[in-house]
Amino acid sequence: MTEPASTTARDSVSYLLRSLSKVLAEDHSREIQKAVECFTTANKLFVYGVGRSGLAARAFAMRMVQLGLECYFIGETITPVVEEGDAVLIVSNTGSTMSAIQVANIARRVGAKVVTVTGHRTSKLSHASNVVLCISDNHDAMRPRLAPLGTLFEAACTVLLDGVVAQVMERLGQTEADMRARHAIMV
Amino acid sequence: MTEPASTTARDSVSYLLRSLSKVLAEDHSREIQKAVECFTTANKLFVYGVGRSGLAARAFAMRMVQLGLECYFIGETITPVVEEGDAVLIVSNTGSTMSAIQVANIARRVGAKVVTVTGHRTSKLSHASNVVLCISDNHDAMRPRLAPLGTLFEAACTVLLDGVVAQVMERLGQTEADMRARHAIMV
């Protein structure tokens, strides 16, 4: 018992990798295909999420910009108005965050498509969405200690959206070099 | 071959999971132990990173706040000054982002500890750090198409730092319920 704490990080990483393999083994192909269709045919793409879900959403948005799409994060300095023909990606584990539901409702009202990544298929947010990518959670006894709160959802979301990036990349015929050339100034 | 694009997302997710298993199999126990020591004994904890690395850093910072630590993200509205006895976590794949190196240098000058998560052990940033958590990359032919740019580093970083969260949680004797009680307002 010399390094009990180090064991914990290792246990948690192993637990997360096993859990990711499990929840991402589910077939999301149809929904991803629809989502990619929305993103690549939209005039403008908007992305939204709060907390750690919002960070997964932002990571996706950065790639969309590097892929040449016009993409914005709702709530940041620079966000034009959502209009008909646009698409909105919302990430929310519970699907019950008020501002996320409001964004979905406003988007639908103006005729924009809404794609949601969520942990709850029957949430208000899911009902307001055109496409729902639902990620399952684990419910075993170790989860609270090794992957507290929404940890698994957020990690699964990050990896799943990176998969969507690869598909958008292929769909648009973009290469890694194209993306690098569009990489923002990092100071 | 009706849905080639869906195949891509699936391929990318599989590739990422395999790659994560590989790069996270490396033993980071000693560095993690030292990092957890820094974070839990520091007066204040600061976190920094730009781009997608910065998002992985922010996700970690949110958990530290939920674990009851005084933690700040450098560059956001609310950031007090770094002082002796503080710790700084910097996430940078290349280890050559100028502002990251500057943050490390300023922190060291005032007597704060610097923990770096990076993809390059011999970078300027690594040299300026007290603890270096180095994440390897893949160099196979599929990577540019299935995990373009820093995708693998960023995903590995996210999972590894979630492991660190679990360890800090144990070290501080915190439960998931404690963390939930400290969860910020999400509107």
Add this chain to the structure above:
Amino acid sequence: MTEPASTTARDSVSYLLRSLSKVLAEDHSREIQKAVECFTTANKLFVYGVGRSGLAARAFAMRMVQLGLECYFIGETITPVVEEGDAVLIVSNTGSTMSAIQVANIARRVGAKVVTVTGHRTSKLSHASNVVLCISDNHDAMRPRLAPLGTLFEAACTVLLDGVVAQVMERLGQTEADMRARHAIMV
């Protein structure tokens, strides 16, 4: 008519300065006194606002940190939970932004004090607040061209809150040198 455009900026600046003098001539002393009391006796101070109002709020929050108060901006990476004994400053011109009302309601429910800076005294947000700093608007024919949308409110807010900073500074016996010493790393 050689430089008509330059004339516009000049006209706008003059119009703003005249309007600021007018709307800031109103006596807000009692409300400011109450607000300063809230801010300086609170355990933690939270600040909130969206859009340009949110920027005025952030500018105020930065000064509170430099004055040694524990202050957070709701919605950023680092925001602990609002509790009894805390204070929340909300900036909203209309007083009808949903998330602002929600923040006020949550804050009141847990027993925190709410101070609002608004352009509408009878709004939902005002009703949910303990202290209301109401800034009047101009309604002349030039306003839409020289100070479109909430321009005057936002500028007045910025100046008024800088006045509040000076008062908090005096109340806490802080000097400019004290504030400079707490200035965050700017890289």
Add this chain to the structure above:
Amino acid sequence: MTEPASTTARDSVSYLLRSLSKVLAEDHSREIQKAVECFTTANKLFVYGVGRSGLAARAFAMRMVQLGLECYFIGETITPVVEEGDAVLIVSNTGSTMSAIQVANIARRVGAKVVTVTGHRTSKLSHASNVVLCISDNHDAMRPRLAPLGTLFEAACTVLLDGVVAQVMERLGQTEADMRARHAIMV
């Protein structure tokens, strides 16, 4: 002398209004004309600044988006690469913030125009800029107590840039109604 603190806020507001009238009485017409020319003819407009200067810059950027320009804040989630034919607005009181100088140098190297709003005409940042809008400071004995640190610069910057907004508005033939129609979702 029952309410000495309230007196302070009032004194500070009066001091700021007097100081703003003084520093904004200087003729910036030529530089503003050049800046407006840069902003309205650029392919993309980028905005940058750290701390409270960054907030003034963000407030300006929001208006540019509402005026229909393609405008980005460097360092936020969504920032495409700066290219030839673009323009960059940088706000920095000292003109010596490292990242601001770096942004200017990168922008110039690729052939973008740089407009700087600063308190120091002879700074490194000024030298790297195509257009320099220099705002003077006050140096009287009351300033540290009534307008600590960069308070006056930041307030003057906000008002001056609102003047520039009015001029860009006229130049582009935009109305307040046009701007309102482009107003982002605020949830």
